[in-house]
Amino acid sequence: MKNNYKNHVPGVYIVGAGPGDPDLLTIKAQKLIRQADVILFADSLIPLEILDCCRYDAEILRTASETLETILPIMIDRVNRGQIVVRLHSGDPSLYSAIYEQMQLLAEANIPFEVIPGISAYQAAAAKLKVELTVPGLVQTIILTRISGRTQVPATEELASLAAHRASLCLYLSAKHVDIAQAKLMEHYPPHTPVAVCFRIGWEDEKIEVLPLKGMAEYSHQQKLLRTTLYIISPALANQTLTEQKEQQELRSRLYHPDHTRLFRDIQE
Known part of the structure; x- marks a missing residue:
């Protein structure tokens, strides 16, 4: 699925909502929440404040008590109606979010989808x-x-x-x-x-x-x-106390060490 949500292309967008702080949403996640026709979210894991930027007329569906068997038909139906569907997951979708089976079934139903990473x-x-x-x-x-x-x-x-x-x-x-x-x-x-x-x-x-x-x-x-x-x-x-830190200078990263050579920095004579 191409990165074309700005053109209001129907599809499912699996969005990482971060750990809970709305300020930790990515800009891309915020844009999608603002533009979504339908938002499905696990209300037991995601605070309502995450939805503060959504459209006033967006369809908001809580899924904490639902199963994939009830959630998936809704996503498929709304996309087939030409709508943008945001499926919010807490944290980052790549970690313990149970999106694997969702993506498999969406692909089988020929429903386009995209995964948007979030802060874990x-x-x-x-x-x-x-x-x-x-x-x-x-x-x-x-x-x-x-x-x-x-x-x-x-x-x-x-x-x-x-x-x-x-x-x-x-x-x-x-x-x-x-x-x-x-x-x-x-x-x-x-x-x-x-x-x-x-x-x-x-x-x-x-x-x-x-x-x-x-x-x-x-x-x-x-x-x-x-x-x-x-x-x-x-x-x-x-x-670590300041003394301990001074005694452990070997723990310093080499990246910005004055003796470290890089493509854009020569060792000082």
């Missing part, structure tokens, strides 16, 4: 925490994963095996199984490894708490966290 919760959380999750000399890999629940994780992606890398690990959809998750993580991460517990990032009632890995489950139970919770486990979250 882990990106918004890192920004709130004011951290870089890839610190030179400390950690250079980010793992996005979940623990098995009703949706099983392949055996090759079992949490303990991923934890062995000690990377910056972003754990989605796992609050209901936090005790198991903590135990598996502690097979490889030290108990004092910092964890950011991020609840409803981007919403008005968001909560962010950084604590040791050994306290992740207890805190989650105390706060009664069951849904919309992201855990970031990373050595990059460790607080």
Whole structure:
């Protein structure tokens, strides 16, 4: 499907709505929401404020209690009527958004569609925490994963095996199984490894708490966290004093180091 939504071409636009903050919508997402004839959104995961910029006459359909069997015919019908349909998904559609089966069925029905990326919760959380999750000399890999629940994780992606890398690990959809998750993580991460517990990032009632890995489950139970919770486990979250930072200059990125040669910069004599 071509990038031609400005011409009001009928089709389904699967749009990443970001973690919840309307200001984190991409410009493309905002334009599509403004122009959409029909907007379908998971109201349990996306705040109503995201729809503040939609047309007054747009058809707004909540889908939190619906199934794909009821949602898909609506999208197909509206596109066949010549309408622009926006299917809003929280975060970024490439992560845990269940768009694979939607795209397969839309393609089978010869319905044109386009996917619009959005900001993921882990990106918004890192920004709130004011951290870089890839610190030179400390950690250079980010793992996005979940623990098995009703949706099983392949055996090759079992949490303990991923934890062995000690990377910056972003754990989605796992609050209901936090005790198991903590135990598996502690097979490889030290108990004092910092964890950011991020609840409803981007919403008005968001909560962010950084604590040791050994306290992740207890805190989650105390706060009664069951849904919309992201855990970031990373050595990059460790607080460093100014003295420690000076002692660890080797962690500095080479990109802007004065001794680093680049195509557009020579080493100073």
